[in-house]
Amino acid sequence: MKIAISILHPRRDTVMDPRFGRAYHFAIYDTESKSIEFVSNTENQPAHGAGVETSRMLLDMGIQKAISGAFGPNAAQVLGSAGIEMESIPNAAAVSLESILAMLD
Amino acid sequence: MRLENDHSPFKIAVASGKGGTGKTTIAVNLADTWQAEQSVLVLDCDVEAPDAHLFLRPQIQQTRDIDKNIPEIDPALCTYCGQCADVCQFNAISILNSPLMPQPRIMVFSDLCHDCGVCAFVCPEHAIHDQPEKIGEIHQGTVTPSLQFAEGLLGIGQPSAAPLISALKQTIEGTIPVPDVVILDAPPGTSCPVVETIRDADLVLLVTEPTPFGMHDLDLMVNLLQQMQKPAAVIVNRDGLGNQTIEDRIQALPYPVIGRLPYSRAFAEVIAGGGLLVRQNTAIQDTFRQLVSAVRAKLTLEVSP
Numbered sequence A: 001m002k003i004a005i006s007i008l009h010p011r012r013d014t015v016m017d018p019r020f021g022r023a024y025h026f027a028i029y030d031t032e033s034k035s036i037e038f039v040s041n042t043e044n045q046p047a048h049g050a051g052v053e054t055s056r057m058l059l060d061m062g063i064q065k066a067i068s069g070a071f072g073p074n075a076a077q078v079l080g081s082a083g084i085e086m087e088s089i090p091n092a093a094a095v096s097l098e099s100i101l102a103m104l105d
Numbered sequence B: 001m002r003l004e005n006d007h008s009p010f011k012i013a014v015a016s017g018k019g020g021t022g023k024t025t026i027a028v029n030l031a032d033t034w035q036a037e038q039s040v041l042v043l044d045c046d047v048e049a050p051d052a053h054l055f056l057r058p059q060i061q062q063t064r065d066i067d068k069n070i071p072e073i074d075p076a077l078c079t080y081c082g083q084c085a086d087v088c089q090f091n092a093i094s095i096l097n098s099p100l101m102p103q104p105r106i107m108v109f110s111d112l113c114h115d116c117g118v119c120a121f122v123c124p125e126h127a128i129h130d131q132p133e134k135i136g137e138i139h140q141g142t143v144t145p146s147l148q149f150a151e152g153l154l155g156i157g158q159p160s161a162a163p164l165i166s167a168l169k170q171t172i173e174g175t176i177p178v179p180d181v182v183i184l185d186a187p188p189g190t191s192c193p194v195v196e197t198i199r200d201a202d203l204v205l206l207v208t209e210p211t212p213f214g215m216h217d218l219d220l221m222v223n224l225l226q227q228m229q230k231p232a233a234v235i236v237n238r239d240g241l242g243n244q245t246i247e248d249r250i251q252a253l254p255y256p257v258i259g260r261l262p263y264s265r266a267f268a269e270v271i272a273g274g275g276l277l278v279r280q281n282t283a284i285q286d287t288f289r290q291l292v293s294a295v296r297a298k299l300t301l302e303v304s305p
């Protein structure tokens, strides 16, 4: 299963980005192959509806779960209707990507 | 060019770059003073948090719902061609597709939709129809026979205030008797709702306080007004709080200062109690009478040939 995690920098030793729609980057973690892919979320950011666009991008990539600090109502609507599991991490800005990956393994 | 015998009322917007500068205080006290000379209509355009009513205490006679149209998509007709989503500038329509979904889905986000109608226009299948959705309410009432009042109240979760403000401004035409002056209390900031409020104002009164924050936000506002080519004048609230540097910056603004309200604990208490300054304090009555004269003089200057 592919899991998207919102992160601040496109590398393993980063902390999470607490925002979902306007997160800088995502780590796409594949739980089967244990591989990580980084995708930038700073391009094509619309003035309106960032949460929807971000969700669409991740859906296209075939994710099944998203982990972030907080999901906006529109993002939650899109992800929810596509059956994507959402997990909100409290105080996400202080949580490292490694600790999330450790939880997933 | 506006002439004195033109019967449509003069419109004066009271604005400030940021909240908490005393914009509403100026608007309601100006209105209460002005009504001694001419009939006034106050429009509280700060529809996300209208508070002028707390000071004016109008009798509300009419409450009316304001709707916007939201596109509704008929799933039986939609082919997921995506043309509607492509033309929507606000990303309010989205076609969702995932390798894991059996078929695409189309979603409309009513909070992002600006009711422009383009999506329905381009849909080749005629699958899109308008569905009304309430965005807020307009309350209309009277304070005194020469002071009328209306406010907009944006619905919870409704993000775009501009259409409600536009509907609120339309109450000007329906107000009987036709007011001589309309005072529009603008929302704080410099975004769309502010632009909508001041769009057809004859004069903008910029309320500022002499603090570095106040000045910064005022600069943004001045920028906006210059782009909109609006005549404006400055009112300094809580005068005396600032230093010479700030005073120099106020003097350097491209608009004249036409009034100053001194900083006073006593005023703050009257305001906190929901009172009108001009009903409590004779010195401030004079200040506002002078302000009304100054605004009228400025209006005459701006709208006469």
Ligand code: SF4
Residues within 6 Å of the ligand: B071, B087, B088, B089, B090, B091, B092, B093, B112, B113, B114, B115, B116, B117, B118, B119, B120
């Ligand atoms: S009416 Fe306009 S803003 Fe609303 S969804 Fe259609 S194209 Fe977008």
Ligand code: SF4
Residues within 6 Å of the ligand: B073, B077, B078, B079, B080, B081, B082, B083, B084, B085, B106, B122, B123, B124, B125, B126, B127, B128
């Ligand atoms: S344009 Fe019409 S047919 Fe095409 S996706 Fe939109 S609603 Fe469906």
